[in-house]
Amino acid sequence: MKLISLFVLxxxxxxxxxxxxxxxxxxxxxxxxxxxxxxxxxxxxxxxxKEHIYQADKWFASDKVKHFSASFLLVVMGKIGSKELLxxxxxxxxxxxxxxxxxxxxxxxxIDDLNPNNIFSLKDLAADLLGIMxxxxxxxxxxY
Numbered sequence: 001m002k003l004i005s006l007f008v009l010x011x012x013x014x015x016x017x018x019x020x021x022x023x024x025x026x027x028x029x030x031x032x033x034x035x036x037x038x039x040x041x042x043x044x045x046x047x048x049x050k051e052h053i054y055q056a057d058k059w060f061a062s063d064k065v066k067h068f069s070a071s072f073l074l075v076v077m078g079k080i081g082s083k084e085l086l087x088x089x090x091x092x093x094x095x096x097x098x099x100x101x102x103x104x105x106x107x108x109x110x111i112d113d114l115n116p117n118n119i120f121s122l123k124d125l126a127a128d129l130l131g132i133m134x135x136x137x138x139x140x141x142x143x144y
Contacts, residue, residue: 053119064127067105071131074101079135079144093144094136101132 058064078097082088088096105128113120 049116050119053117057119057121057123059123064123067124067127068131068134071101071105071128072135074104075132075135076139079139083144090144094139098132098136101128 075097078100079093082096083090083093086093105125109120109124112118112124
């Protein structure tokens with residue numbers, strides 16, 4: 001719980017400290033920590049394709065529906081599973097389900113960014129968060 005809270009706090013503070021141009025520049029860069037010469041070669045080779053993919057990343061695309069649905073299902077299955085199988089209480093099952101869904105969504109974006117034909121998409125993460133929020137809202141209306 002403390003780790004997730006710390007992660008959310010750090011992410012929020014970092015996000016608030018970025019202006020639009022800085023965010024745009026960071027959004028296009030690869031997250032892969034490679035050597036300077038290899039990074040320069042990779043960036044010069046992939047810059048055009050990454051920029052094109054970044055421009056093509058739309059808010060309302062089938063990919064966003066998949067992110068929303070997957071996050072929603074991860075939270076529902078995680079919350080019910082942790083409560084029924086692991087006998088977690090309501091708060092612990094929510095925390096574990098949300099934390100797992102956030103971690104999986106973020107890891108998927110990092111893996112996407114490592115692919116020269118894909119990007120780290122903040123729009124995908126937003127769809128993940130919407131799915132997580134809806135799942136928690138709907139589950140709060142039940143005994144789970």
